[in-house]
Amino acid sequence: MSRPRHFLTLEALGAEGIERVLARAVELSRLRGSADHPKPLAGKSVALVMEKASTRTRVSFEVGIVELGGHPLALAGRDLQIGRGEPIEDTARVLSRYVHAIVHRTFAHATLERLAAFAAVPVVNALSDSHHPCQLLADLAIVRREHGSLGGGLRVAWIGDGNNVARSLAIGCGKVGMRMAMGTPEGYRFEDEFLDDLRRIVPELDLAVAADPAQAVRGAVAVYTDVWTSMGQEAESEQRRRDFAEYQVNAKLMSRAPKDAIFMHCLPAHRGEEVTDEVIDGPQSVVVRQAGNRMHVQKGILAWMLAAQA
Numbered sequence: 001m002s003r004p005r006h007f008l009t010l011e012a013l014g015a016e017g018i019e020r021v022l023a024r025a026v027e028l029s030r031l032r033g034s035a036d037h038p039k040p041l042a043g044k045s046v047a048l049v050m051e052k053a054s055t056r057t058r059v060s061f062e063v064g065i066v067e068l069g070g071h072p073l074a075l076a077g078r079d080l081q082i083g084r085g086e087p088i089e090d091t092a093r094v095l096s097r098y099v100h101a102i103v104h105r106t107f108a109h110a111t112l113e114r115l116a117a118f119a120a121v122p123v124v125n126a127l128s129d130s131h132h133p134c135q136l137l138a139d140l141a142i143v144r145r146e147h148g149s150l151g152g153g154l155r156v157a158w159i160g161d162g163n164n165v166a167r168s169l170a171i172g173c174g175k176v177g178m179r180m181a182m183g184t185p186e187g188y189r190f191e192d193e194f195l196d197d198l199r200r201i202v203p204e205l206d207l208a209v210a211a212d213p214a215q216a217v218r219g220a221v222a223v224y225t226d227v228w229t230s231m232g233q234e235a236e237s238e239q240r241r242r243d244f245a246e247y248q249v250n251a252k253l254m255s256r257a258p259k260d261a262i263f264m265h266c267l268p269a270h271r272g273e274e275v276t277d278e279v280i281d282g283p284q285s286v287v288v289r290q291a292g293n294r295m296h297v298q299k300g301i302l303a304w305m306l307a308a309q310a
Ligand code: CP
Pocket: 053, 054, 055, 056, 057, 058, 127, 135, 266, 267, 268
């Protein structure tokens, strides 16, 4: 990619970039509320173009941008002309005349790539049907805080759908030297095209895929799950509920993981489906810490991307 800081992907960020963003996030978290907190976005505006619902991403970006001295504009897709069919390319070119960065949550990943191709300002993926890199960066920081390090062959178990969060987790694990074990039914595993991408982006990734969730959680430092039906898949929810019935993260499944394994979920959760109350509210759960960390990491991302523009 010719402009690596133009479009945030874990691929472009690389292991070194991930380290830099995580280190910046720790520093910004430490300085939060102090007079020494830097304001690298002073005089800059950032558009948050949200074509899907969001609580964590939207609020953490808005507050984070203000704390960095910038001005956030939260824009629901349905309120913009893209909601009436204006091409994303035109939206990208026009917004680039007003704002200094665009944070975009959308459906097809290709829409985000088109926005990034036509935008003259940095673009951050705030979730597409294929990837959720901001989530993953925050999650890596949590694994590091809990285990003191990343890499070294630590294994994360992913239970359930091979979705956007799972894809970003796979790339992130490969970049930092962690292993990933998926407990995922056939039909919901990574498709061949993405497996080819993984072989290209993170050839070193150690990825194991099993139908049995108990096999996946064995020896894992973290057990991670997500909803069975992601945004945009609502028409499949009944079928998915049947297909994932054996993939709930409950006390029995957690008992097959090491005692000190953490439980992770990007949220929002469908309690009683992919996870029980007992697990998500239990002592191994770090889900609220994951959500909280989103803001620090995204501040680190924006500071890193916009510093490159200066
Ligand atoms: N995890 C996450 O991205 O949450 P939101 O959909 O609430 O932004």
